[in-house]
Amino acid sequence: MTTKRSPEPFAWLLFSSGGMAAAMLIPVLLLLFGIVFPLGWLSAPSHDRLAAVLTHPVTLLVLFGLCVLALFHWAHRFRYTLYDGLQLRKAAPVIAVLCYGGAAVGSVIAAFVLIRAL
Amino acid sequence: MTTADRRYHHPVSFTWWARKPSYLLFVLRELSSVFVAWFVVYLLLLVAAVSSGNESYQGFLEWSSHPLMIALNVIAFAFVLLHAVTWFGLAPKAIVLRLGSWRVPPNLILAAHYGAWLVISVAVAWVILR
Numbered sequence: 001m002t003t004k005r006s007p008e009p010f011a012w013l014l015f016s017s018g019g020m021a022a023a024m025l026i027p028v029l030l031l032l033f034g035i036v037f038p039l040g041w042l043s044a045p046s047h048d049r050l051a052a053v054l055t056h057p058v059t060l061l062v063l064f065g066l067c068v069l070a071l072f073h074w075a076h077r078f079r080y081t082l083y084d085g086l087q088l089r090k091a092a093p094v095i096a097v098l099c100y101g102g103a104a105v106g107s108v109i110a111a112f113v114l115i116r117a118l
Numbered sequence: 119m120t121t122a123d124r125r126y127h128h129p130v131s132f133t134w135w136a137r138k139p140s141y142l143l144f145v146l147r148e149l150s151s152v153f154v155a156w157f158v159v160y161l162l163l164l165v166a167a168v169s170s171g172n173e174s175y176q177g178f179l180e181w182s183s184h185p186l187m188i189a190l191n192v193i194a195f196a197f198v199l200l201h202a203v204t205w206f207g208l209a210p211k212a213i214v215l216r217l218g219s220w221r222v223p224p225n226l227i228l229a230a231h232y233g234a235w236l237v238i239s240v241a242v243a244w245v246i247l248r
Contacts, residue, residue: 016212018154019201019205020205022154022157022198022201022202022205023201023202023205023206023235024202024234024235024238024239025238025242026154026157026198026201026202027195027198027199027202027235027239028238028239028242028243029157029161029242030157030160030191030194030195030198031195032243032246032247033160033161033164033182034160034182034187034188034191034192034194034195035188035191035192035195037179037182037183038179038182038183038187038188038191039183039188040183042247044179045246045247047168047171047172047175047176048172050168050175050246051168051169053245053246054165054168054169059245063161063165066158066161067158067161067162070154070155070157070158071155071158073151073154074151074152074154074155074158077148077150077151078148078151078152078155080148081145081149081151085135085145085148086132087130087132106155106158109162110158110162113162113165113166113169114162114165116169117166117169
């Protein structure tokens with residue numbers, strides 16, 4: 001007898017780890033690089049300084065984890081937003097493929113961008 | 119092979135989320151994920167610019183200080199804060215932690231999340247700004 005396993009718990013695990021990583025790390029990063037530096041409240045770090053931080057393997061690993069988890073968090077939540085918010089239950093399989101597929105493609109792009117920084 | 123779903127479905131209007139403030143907050147919380155994804159794009163553009171050299175980094179800084187970009191990022195920041203606050207708010211309901219027979223009180227779990235948030239934010243800011 002074969003049992004059909006649902007991938008839902010795995011998707012939910014990625015969703016919840018991504019939600020936690022996003023909540024812990026994104027506000028401070030977005031505040032600094034999206035608002036504080038652009039408005040000149042503090043001067044942005046020099047290129048040398050930022051390049052030194054970015055090329056550190058620990059930074060790259062943390063950023064890669066954040067990108068992958070945050071993307072799968074988006075995929076899972078946005079999938080249900082489309083189902084429920086826009087009443088698109090009939091298109092459920094297509095939406096799931098587009099959301100998780102988008103997150104997978106985004107993760108590969110993130111890997112390329114971060115490895116190039118090394 | 120799939121068969122048509124013949125169970126009864128109560129019709130839901132397209133604008134159900136506008137009926138109550140709690141529904142609206144739910145939809146805004148769900149929409150925060152779009153801004154989480156936007157941040158990943160923004161971060162990767164920053165990393166790509168830094169690794170291409172000082173000139174492209176300066177170009178990124180100039181682009182990021184365009185009024186439209188600042189406006190977008192202020193909105194994104196508000197949504198990301200909504201995500202963080204609602205996420206930590208759910209944590210004590212999702213996590214039941216027992217040490218022996220003692221159940222860690224929900225308020226302590228909530229406080230631990232905010233504490234961790236503060237420590238991580240300060241540490242990240244320190245690494246970037248020092």
